[in-house]
Amino acid sequence: MANPTIVLLPIWGAGHLMSMLDAGKRMLGQSSGAISLTVLVMPPPMDKLPSDFDAHVRREEASGLDIRFHLLPAVEPPRDFLGVEDFVSRLVQLHAPHVKAAISGLTGPVAALVIDLFCTSLLDVSRELAVPAYVYFTSNAAFLALLLRLPALDEEVAVEFEEMEGAVDLAGLPPLPPSSLPLPIMDKKSPNYTWFVYHGRRFTETNGIIVNTAAELEQSVLAAIADGLCTRGVPVPAVYPIGPVLSFAPPSQQPHECVRWLDAQPPASVVLLCFGSWGSFAPPQVREIAHGLERSGHRFLWVLRNPRAAGTPLPTDPNIEELLPEGFSERTRARGLIWQTWAPQKEILAHAAVGGFVTHCGWNSILESLWFGVPMLPWPLYAEQHMNAFTLVASMGVAVAMEVDRKRSNFVEASELDRAVRSLMGGSEEGKKAREKAMEAKIMCRNAVEEGGSSSAALQRLMKLMTSL
Numbered sequence: 001m002a003n004p005t006i007v008l009l010p011i012w013g014a015g016h017l018m019s020m021l022d023a024g025k026r027m028l029g030q031s032s033g034a035i036s037l038t039v040l041v042m043p044p045p046m047d048k049l050p051s052d053f054d055a056h057v058r059r060e061e062a063s064g065l066d067i068r069f070h071l072l073p074a075v076e077p078p079r080d081f082l083g084v085e086d087f088v089s090r091l092v093q094l095h096a097p098h099v100k101a102a103i104s105g106l107t108g109p110v111a112a113l114v115i116d117l118f119c120t121s122l123l124d125v126s127r128e129l130a131v132p133a134y135v136y137f138t139s140n141a142a143f144l145a146l147l148l149r150l151p152a153l154d155e156e157v158a159v160e161f162e163e164m165e166g167a168v169d170l171a172g173l174p175p176l177p178p179s180s181l182p183l184p185i186m187d188k189k190s191p192n193y194t195w196f197v198y199h200g201r202r203f204t205e206t207n208g209i210i211v212n213t214a215a216e217l218e219q220s221v222l223a224a225i226a227d228g229l230c231t232r233g234v235p236v237p238a239v240y241p242i243g244p245v246l247s248f249a250p251p252s253q254q255p256h257e258c259v260r261w262l263d264a265q266p267p268a269s270v271v272l273l274c275f276g277s278w279g280s281f282a283p284p285q286v287r288e289i290a291h292g293l294e295r296s297g298h299r300f301l302w303v304l305r306n307p308r309a310a311g312t313p314l315p316t317d318p319n320i321e322e323l324l325p326e327g328f329s330e331r332t333r334a335r336g337l338i339w340q341t342w343a344p345q346k347e348i349l350a351h352a353a354v355g356g357f358v359t360h361c362g363w364n365s366i367l368e369s370l371w372f373g374v375p376m377l378p379w380p381l382y383a384e385q386h387m388n389a390f391t392l393v394a395s396m397g398v399a400v401a402m403e404v405d406r407k408r409s410n411f412v413e414a415s416e417l418d419r420a421v422r423s424l425m426g427g428s429e430e431g432k433k434a435r436e437k438a439m440e441a442k443i444m445c446r447n448a449v450e451e452g453g454s455s456s457a458a459l460q461r462l463m464k465l466m467t468s469l
């Protein structure tokens with residue numbers, strides 16, 4: 001008889017799909033050949049993806065590991081959606097009959113179904129098929145705590161969170177200012193909010209929640225979740241912090257141009273600016289960044305993308321001479337590199353010349369920065385990133401705060417960027433503290449995934465449970 005299989009159901013975005021695949025590969029590694037992986041792939045709803053989705057799937061198929069990819073039929077995407085969370089959650093819901101058919105058609109036993117955080121509507125399918133279901137939470141435990149708390153919070157706070165008095169009280173975290181709440185939670189009338197209340201409630205129906213974090217990074221919030229403090233005493237399924245789950249591509253034959261440029265820079269001298277797969281800025285903000293970097297006097301590697309083109313949510317590659325202040329490129333040539341397309345972010349963060357990271361605070365980017373001990377300047381843009389920025393500064397201490405005007409499309413003034421870059425890179429007390437904390441986090445992350453570390457232990461517990469069914 002075929003080995004039991006773990007069925008993974010990721011969403012298509014780079015930070016979700018790659019992360020879940022790598023988590024799946026860790027599960028495979030832990031099971032010593034006792035299980036296989038089946039990945040149900042929902043066809044990406046847009047033609048152009050920020051990273052090469054197909055190439056990634058082909059590479060995994062050719063890896064020799066026991067992973068099978070099963071492409072689900074395309075569905076007609078919702079047209080009247082009002083945001084990403086609404087779109088993704090509804091599209092996933094439309095896939096339910098195909099997911100059920102695909103799992104029912106598998107020849108061997110199914111050990112578990114592992115779904116992305118946006119896929120909780122499919123818990124009905126797992127129930128109908130009597131398959132244990134787990135959520136793979138691609139973000140952090142702090143955001144998980146907020147989503148678990150949200151159904152109750154929704155009842156307790158009658159007004160919009162921005163209008164409430166005081167801060168949001170989340171056990172295990174410093175009081176959370178409403179201005180740092182994730183974007184979808186800022187508008188209670190939007191379907192995006194309703195979906196997050198829904199997902200938060202349904203997480204408690206799973207057999208377990210796998211989180212891409214390390215216990216040491218988020219100890220107090222993980223304890224609060226386990227003690228039922230986020231769910232008004234309602235028991236929460238076991239949480240498995242198995243991270244950091246990072247996805248490393250095989251090293252390229254030729255060093256990338258960005259890496260070659262970094263090779264010529266002194267240690268810890270360069271600040272990296274990179275804003276994720278969706279991050280781009282309008283021309284006035286681009287000019288403001290340029291002025292800020294120029295005034296700071298520090299070396300920089302700036303991944304600069306254009307505002308998205310019509311019909312795609314993704315940034316395009318810019319004509320920088322049209323965007324930048326006159327003479328900027330010449331004046332900063334000796335100390336700055338502007339990279340105009342997808343950059344090898346992990347290779348860059350791994351480089352000894354990089355001393356700081358201006359980040360949009362996507363959780364994968366944060367984990368990558370911590371993995372290499374690089375302190376951050378948080379510049380959150382969307383999703384849960386404002387909350388991540390708050391946690392980085394107020395709870396983990398691995399970042400220097402920067403003033404981001406959320407009411408003006410997350411605008412940062414040149415003078416503020418200049419101040420923050422100098423503070424992080426120039427040896428101020430708060431910069432030094434963030435650097436020390438980032439180095440401590442690096443050690444925690446690496447210890448956690450070592451044999452006997454907290455993440456390995458969590459993975460072992462999880463696999464014991466999955467393979468005993």
Ligand SMILES: COc1cc(-c2[o+]c3cc(O)cc([O-])c3cc2O[C@@H]2O[C@H](CO)[C@H](O)[C@H](O)[C@H]2O)cc(OC)c1O
Nearest residue numbers: 013014015084085138139184361362363364383384385
């Ligand atoms: C977690 O809350 C939100 C996540 C997203 C979101 O949606 C998304 C949809 C796609 O079709 C492709 C994607 O790549 C993608 C990515 C994505 O969020 C990123 O996920 C990371 C891991 O969870 C990370 O935490 C980043 O901060 C996210 O940028 C979107 C969203 O609202 C717009 C969310 O609230």
Ligand SMILES: O=c1ccn([C@@H]2O[C@H](COP(=O)(O)OP(=O)(O)O)[C@@H](O)[C@H]2O)c(=O)[nH]1
Nearest residue numbers: 015276277278342343345346362363364365
């Ligand atoms: O130019 C880029 C932009 C992003 N990334 C990678 O894309 C992922 C982004 O995930 P994250 O969760 O940080 O944010 P998202 O893009 O999903 O908002 C991370 O692994 C980054 O290293 C990259 O390699 N090059």
